Amino acid sequence: MAPVNADIVNGSKVTSPVKKTLPEVEDNGKRYSYEMLVETANFLLSKTDVRPVIGVICGSGMGSLAENISQPECIAYEDIPNFPISTVEGHHGKLVFGYISDVPVVAMQGRFHYYEGYPLWKCCLPVRVMKLLGVKALIATNAAGGLNPNYKIGDLMIVRDHINMMGFAGNNPLHGPNDERFGPRFPPMNKAYNYEFRKVAKEVAKELNIDNMVREGVYTCLGGPNFETVAELNMLKMLGVDAVGMSTVHEVITARHCDMSVFALSLITNECVTSYDHDAEANHEEVLDVGRMRQDILRDYVSKLVNRFVKYLPQNP
Numbered sequence: 001m002a003p004v005n006a007d008i009v010n011g012s013k014v015t016s017p018v019k020k021t022l023p024e025v026e027d028n029g030k031r032y033s034y035e036m037l038v039e040t041a042n043f044l045l046s047k048t049d050v051r052p053v054i055g056v057i058c059g060s061g062m063g064s065l066a067e068n069i070s071q072p073e074c075i076a077y078e079d080i081p082n083f084p085i086s087t088v089e090g091h092h093g094k095l096v097f098g099y100i101s102d103v104p105v106v107a108m109q110g111r112f113h114y115y116e117g118y119p120l121w122k123c124c125l126p127v128r129v130m131k132l133l134g135v136k137a138l139i140a141t142n143a144a145g146g147l148n149p150n151y152k153i154g155d156l157m158i159v160r161d162h163i164n165m166m167g168f169a170g171n172n173p174l175h176g177p178n179d180e181r182f183g184p185r186f187p188p189m190n191k192a193y194n195y196e197f198r199k200v201a202k203e204v205a206k207e208l209n210i211d212n213m214v215r216e217g218v219y220t221c222l223g224g225p226n227f228e229t230v231a232e233l234n235m236l237k238m239l240g241v242d243a244v245g246m247s248t249v250h251e252v253i254t255a256r257h258c259d260m261s262v263f264a265l266s267l268i269t270n271e272c273v274t275s276y277d278h279d280a281e282a283n284h285e286e287v288l289d290v291g292r293m294r295q296d297i298l299r300d301y302v303s304k305l306v307n308r309f310v311k312y313l314p315q316n317p
């Protein structure tokens with residue numbers, strides 16, 4: 001085990017810069033303070049020598065991405081102080097520390113969704129913990145329904161941008177008192193998905209000869225857990241949405257708030273049904289099946305992406 005000493009957010013030991021008193025709001029008492037997340041990060045740093053610079057979130061049925069990790073060290077969510085637990089099939093519920101292409105990484109095998117009963121800020125708690133561990137870039141993957149009529153089941157969509165539908169109704173992971181130690185009160189979101197990462201991802205798709213199945217488009221997250229009605233999907237289509245899911249957007253907002261670079265990838269697991277004449281119905285088993293079908297390609301792709309993204313990470317001052 002590595003000794004834990006040193007200073008903040010560089011993957012050695014995390015210390016809180018200044019104790020802040022945040023204003024009281026309705027549910028402030030239930031929120032996790034900066035200090036609690038420091039405690040979580042220090043617990044993790046005491047359990048592994050790996051000092052991750054890239055974090056990966058595995059989408060539904062995409063947990064095998066973490067099997068890419070060499071010298072893996074797994075920590076179950078239930079053993080991590082202040083961590084929620086995973087309740088969804090296809091989300092194992094552990095953090096995996098290790099190396100992809102010799103790059104130190106941490107992967108979430110299992111994410112938290114709003115429909116599980118967790119508020120958005122809690123769904124995103126691991127992203128802030130990653131930041132405190134020293135992670136500089138987040139790769140968020142998800143399973144999504146393909147709304148763009150050109151998309152096929154099994155395609156991969158590089159997320160160019162998102163529409164924060166839940167945010168339109170005021171449900172935002174950053175809602176409530178802002179702790180400046182994570183980031184600013186009003187973070188910009190126009191460059192949410194890193195341009196270099198997207199460019200590299202298209203190059204890598206060509207190199208791996210999978211560019212015929214790799215798309216780029218706009219993702220939206222709905223609260224779930226039900227899949228969408230025909231009318232809802234037609235509305236989203238009019239808004240310019242290409243793929244529909246139940247995650248990622250709030251994680252990306254949280255990551256950008258604390259200045260992490262972001263790449264997101266959707267696996268198109270089902271066709272969004274936009275006509276009443278269509279018999280197909282979305283279901284979670286199909287989502288998991290498509291994840292299994294694409295697991296080898298996804299593993300190779302993400303492995304190469306990690307190897308290439310590392311060149312674009314900001315260096316420590």
Ligand SMILES: O=P(O)(O)O[C@@H]1C[C@H](O)[C@@H](CO)O1
Nearest residue numbers: 059060142143246247284287
């Ligand atoms: O965790 P992700 O966003 O990959 O999971 C999607 C959305 C729902 O959780 C589930 C529906 O099958 O897959």
Ligand SMILES: Nc1nc2[nH]cnc2c(=O)[nH]1
Nearest residue numbers: 143144145244245246282
């Ligand atoms: N909201 C939503 N999430 C999904 N996750 C996988 N497929 C879908 C879908 O069609 N809709």
